Amino acid sequence: xxxxxxxxxxxxxxxxxxxxxxxxxxxxxxxxxxxxxxxxxxxxxxxxxxxxxxxxxxxxxxxxxxxxxxxxxxxxxxxxxxxxxxxxxxxxxxxxxxxxxxxxxxxxxxxxxxxxxxxxxxxxxxxxxxxxxxxxxxxxxxxxxxxxxxxxxxxxxxxxxxxxxxxxxxxxxxxxxxxxxxxxxxxxxxxxxxxxxxxxxxxxxxxxxxxxxxxxxxxxxxxxxxxxxxxxxxxxxxxxxxxxxxxxxxxxxxxxxxxxxxxxxxxxxxxxxxxxxxxxxxxxxxxxxxxxxxxxxxxxxxxxxxxxxxxxxxxxxxxxxxxxxxxxxxxxxxxxxxxxxxxxxxxxxxxxxxxxxxxxx
Amino acid sequence: xxxxxxxxxxxxxxxxxxxxxxxxxxxxxxxxxxxxxxxxxxxxxxxxxxxxxxxxxxxxxxxxxxxxxxxxxxxxxxxxxxxxxxxxxxxxxxxxxxxxxxxxxxxxxxxxxxxxxxxxxxxxxxxxxxxxxxxxxxxxxxxxxxxxxxxxxxxxxxxxxxxxxxxxxxxxxxxxxxxxxxxxxxxxxxxxxxxxxxxxxxxxxxxxxxxxxxxxxxxxxxxxxxxxxxxxxxxxxxxxxxxxxxxxxxxxxxxxxxxxxxxxxxxxxxxxxxxxxxxxxxxxxxxxxxxxxxxxxxxxxxxxxxxxxxxxxxxxxxxxxxxxxxxxxxxxxxxxxxxxxxxxxxxxxxxxxxxxxxxxxxxxxxxxxxxxxxxxxxxxxxxxxxxxxxxxxxxxxxxxxxxxxxxxxxxxxxxxxxxxxxxxxxxxxxxxxxxxxxxxxxxxxxxxxxxxxxxxxxxxxxxxxxxxxxxxxxxxxxxxxxxxxxxxxxxxxxxxxxxxxxxxxxxxxxxxxxxxxxxxxxxxxxxxxxxxxxxxxxxxxxxxxxxxxxxx
Numbered sequence: 001x002x003x004x005x006x007x008x009x010x011x012x013x014x015x016x017x018x019x020x021x022x023x024x025x026x027x028x029x030x031x032x033x034x035x036x037x038x039x040x041x042x043x044x045x046x047x048x049x050x051x052x053x054x055x056x057x058x059x060x061x062x063x064x065x066x067x068x069x070x071x072x073x074x075x076x077x078x079x080x081x082x083x084x085x086x087x088x089x090x091x092x093x094x095x096x097x098x099x100x101x102x103x104x105x106x107x108x109x110x111x112x113x114x115x116x117x118x119x120x121x122x123x124x125x126x127x128x129x130x131x132x133x134x135x136x137x138x139x140x141x142x143x144x145x146x147x148x149x150x151x152x153x154x155x156x157x158x159x160x161x162x163x164x165x166x167x168x169x170x171x172x173x174x175x176x177x178x179x180x181x182x183x184x185x186x187x188x189x190x191x192x193x194x195x196x197x198x199x200x201x202x203x204x205x206x207x208x209x210x211x212x213x214x215x216x217x218x219x220x221x222x223x224x225x226x227x228x229x230x231x232x233x234x235x236x237x238x239x240x241x242x243x244x245x246x247x248x249x250x251x252x253x254x255x256x257x258x259x260x261x262x263x264x265x266x267x268x269x270x271x272x273x274x275x276x277x278x279x280x281x282x283x284x285x286x287x288x289x290x291x292x293x294x295x296x297x298x299x300x301x302x303x304x305x306x307x308x309x310x311x312x313x314x315x316x317x318x319x320x321x322x323x324x325x326x327x328x329x330x331x332x333x334x335x336x337x338x339x340x341x342x343x344x345x346x347x348x349x350x351x352x353x354x355x356x357x358x359x360x361x
Numbered sequence: 362x363x364x365x366x367x368x369x370x371x372x373x374x375x376x377x378x379x380x381x382x383x384x385x386x387x388x389x390x391x392x393x394x395x396x397x398x399x400x401x402x403x404x405x406x407x408x409x410x411x412x413x414x415x416x417x418x419x420x421x422x423x424x425x426x427x428x429x430x431x432x433x434x435x436x437x438x439x440x441x442x443x444x445x446x447x448x449x450x451x452x453x454x455x456x457x458x459x460x461x462x463x464x465x466x467x468x469x470x471x472x473x474x475x476x477x478x479x480x481x482x483x484x485x486x487x488x489x490x491x492x493x494x495x496x497x498x499x500x501x502x503x504x505x506x507x508x509x510x511x512x513x514x515x516x517x518x519x520x521x522x523x524x525x526x527x528x529x530x531x532x533x534x535x536x537x538x539x540x541x542x543x544x545x546x547x548x549x550x551x552x553x554x555x556x557x558x559x560x561x562x563x564x565x566x567x568x569x570x571x572x573x574x575x576x577x578x579x580x581x582x583x584x585x586x587x588x589x590x591x592x593x594x595x596x597x598x599x600x601x602x603x604x605x606x607x608x609x610x611x612x613x614x615x616x617x618x619x620x621x622x623x624x625x626x627x628x629x630x631x632x633x634x635x636x637x638x639x640x641x642x643x644x645x646x647x648x649x650x651x652x653x654x655x656x657x658x659x660x661x662x663x664x665x666x667x668x669x670x671x672x673x674x675x676x677x678x679x680x681x682x683x684x685x686x687x688x689x690x691x692x693x694x695x696x697x698x699x700x701x702x703x704x705x706x707x708x709x710x711x712x713x714x715x716x717x718x719x720x721x722x723x724x725x726x727x728x729x730x731x732x733x734x735x736x737x738x739x740x741x742x743x744x745x746x747x748x749x750x751x752x753x754x755x756x757x758x759x760x761x762x763x764x765x766x767x768x769x770x771x772x773x774x775x776x777x778x779x780x781x782x783x784x785x786x787x788x789x790x791x792x793x794x795x796x797x798x799x800x801x802x803x804x805x806x807x808x809x810x811x812x813x814x815x816x817x818x819x820x821x822x823x824x825x826x827x828x829x830x831x832x833x834x835x836x837x838x839x840x841x842x843x844x845x846x847x848x849x850x851x852x853x854x855x856x857x858x859x860x861x862x863x864x865x866x867x868x869x870x871x872x873x874x875x876x877x878x879x880x881x882x883x884x885x886x887x888x889x890x891x892x893x894x895x896x897x898x899x900x901x902x903x904x905x906x907x908x909x910x911x912x913x
Contacts, residue, residue, distance in 0.1 A: 056560065064901065088604065094890055115693065118695070143638055
């Protein structure tokens with residue numbers, strides 16, 4: 001038995017490793033997961049200061065390719081990141097770089113192709129030389145801003161700029177402007193000033209908008225088709241639970257959720273009034289641990305309204321970011337359309353539910 | 362059976378046993394596996410405890426502490442002092458004495474550490490190394506921990522520390538490790554004077570959500586790339602993204618938002634690519650799109666010039682780039698200086714269907730591709746003829762003229778092995794990685810060139826993986842300093858930085874700059890985000906985050 005396993009391992013270990021990779025991910029385990037991305041700040045003396053945790057680019061994404069680019073043309077590098085799952089796109093707006101001076105250089109080549117990939121630009125200031133290459137691809141599956149952005153710090157003068165075009169031609173320029181973009185064309189002396197249009201990237205989302213962004217559903221959309229069961233384990237569809245002419249208040253909860261334990265008694269209390277106001281109250285437990293005692297919890301809390309249960313695949317639809325934020329309460333139309341989303345349990349959401357009862361259907 | 366042990370140890374032990382013929386003297390596989398099982402259980406209990414710290418749920422937190430705890434005093438947070446523009450630091454001065462406390466008193470002390478924050482986004486306690494008594498009920502560990510939070514004034518604060526702990530665990534299935542001794546030996550925090558970056562993908566119209574890895578259409582875990590260029594000539598950078606389901610092209614509207622034009626531009630109709638690359642392959646003045654792919658490679662010709670329409674025609678077949686590869690990165694450069702941009706594709710292999718024939722010197726990847734631009738719309742695949750058909754597991758590559766002779770040299774990062782540095786010698790290439798000092802054994806992912814020391818030449822950064830668990834297993838194998846631990850440690854140490862010495866050789870300066878333990882790192886590289894004239898280093902990372910933070 002052991003010998004056979006070893007033999008398989010020596011033969012390349014193919015099925016052996018596949019089996020384990022598959023096992024790991026099916027169980028929902030991580031493999032070097034939830035790592036916070038790294039940003040190290042050059043201190044200008046050859047040393048680096050790790051500022052990852054205060055950078056705002058330290059996402060816990062499974063980051064792959066990343067692009068440095070000034071999307072709003074304000075004179076600093078923003079970062080676009082693509083992640084392997086869940087929230088797949090991140091756009092990090094740079095809030096600070098444009099407080100300092102810069103010179104941006106656009107290149108148009110000839111002897112090494114119009115793109116001038118591989119051209120090297122050196123910028124000399126009182127503090128030293130900076131060297132950058134126009135790369136046709138860099139990092140991992142990525143290509144950065146084709147324009148080279150030189151940060152100047154507090155310098156207000158560029159003494160000299162040299163460009164080494166692929167193929168060996170070179171050009172030296174003096175009397176350069178700052179805080180602007182210049183365009184260099186191989187074979188021409190001097191430079192052209194360019195004024196690319198600028199427009200500020202938007203502000204980040206507030207908490208509620210952030211919550212909506214994390215959910216797999218949006219107000220106005222139809223509640224997704226999930227595999228549901230009743231407390232007896234029988235399949236039940238949400239569509240069949242909706243009743244014509246009546247709205248549904250769907251309360252998503254879990255036995256392990258502390259705020260739910262505060263909210264559920266309130267809902268139990270509101271249940272008759274909601275029903276009278278034309279709103280059917282339905283609970284949806286997101287407990288996926290088979291050991292969770294959902295039935296016992298329902299009985300203890302005196303939840304007389306229908307309670308459904310779901311599985312982990314359905315959770316991925318509801319919470320594509322993998323964070324099951326409960327409680328979550330949704331008001332649905334009789335067609336299953338999401339009319340309103342209340343996240344968490346707070347005085348504000350409680351007041352909103354009270355108001356809902358008063359307003360009727 | 363411990364799955365992590367087999368995978369991590371597979372990466373580390375197999376090369377170890379192969380390279381030295383035998384393991385360390387006291388190597389006891391059963392004991393090592395048992396210790397790693399205990400360490401993993403402790404690591405997972407500390408992660409579960411981390412969540413209670415983050416949520417400041419002191420009642421549940423108490424379950425991870427013994428009834429009586431010896432603990433050092435933790436002084437209140439010192440005032441934050443300016444370290445450099447926008448960055449402040451709080452240096453704690455820790456005493457040495459410990460006191461015996463009951464559980465409630467110990468929790469009060471922890472509350473004094475975390476109670477002051479406006480919010481806590483993340484807390485993490487991780488095991489650096491640990492050892493356990495024969496009974497399996499007692500152990501001690503060196504741990505590191507961090508908090509990512511907002512302080513009283515709403516500023517981002519990052520607390521980092523290390524501590525020595527002793528733990529006890531009762532018998533029984535549900536028993537968790539409880540801390541009975543907690544002495545921090547370093548504690549420091551950094552504070553951002555302002556938010557350096559803000560995440561705005563959603564309001565910018567770039568929101569995109571993939572299913573979790575392994576679910577539905579998301580079956581590839583490393584094929585996610587991005588590229589920028591001004592594709593419609595309005596002076597704003599547009600964005601192509603590859604990865605899951607389809608290729609995406611977003612136009613920059615100029616008002617801070619982006620519009621998905623994948624459908625109308627036909628970029629979304631081409632088969633899914635991995636690496637995206639904009640280039641003007643026909644020198645007509647607009648930006649065309651090349652897509653490296655698992656399958657046939659693709660060239661999409663931008664019809665902005667001459668038609669005036671932003672439509673990308675798939676010309677892969679006419680251009681003769683429709684060659685099969687397990688293509689990841691695509692790179693462009695004019696390698697023969699004929700005024701036409703050529704294209705290189707790094708090719709991996711189908712991991713899972715094929716396994717690397719070695720964890721540290723794998724040769725059974727697939728050949729990389731070099732498409733020489735013939736100038737009549739066609740390309741000739743010439744990687745083999747020109748000496749760059751590296752048949753290892755190549756993830757990415759980068760062109761650079763490192764020796765200032767006017768032509769383009771090529772660095773190739775390979776997974777499970779050594780990297781290559783191909784010097785361009787009149788259009789043919791020779792691997793000089795050894796003499797240039799940039800072999801960088803390990804798990805090469807990404808390549809970037811930049812001048813980190815502002816001395817006028819381009820230095821090299823290679824992204825690699827660093828693994829807390831890998832280092833933990835190594836430290837159990839080799840409690841003392843050991844040559845093999847150093848060698849293998851390099852493979853689990855993280856990114857590498859090589860300084861260009863200006864004479865054709867490079868020096869590994871990774872340790873001199875304090876190491877670049879970027880986790881399981883992929884892309885990124887040099888970016889002077891604060892415009893101070895010095896290249897900073899950014900590295901996205903993380904292999905697979907599951908439903909729980911618990912590792913395998």
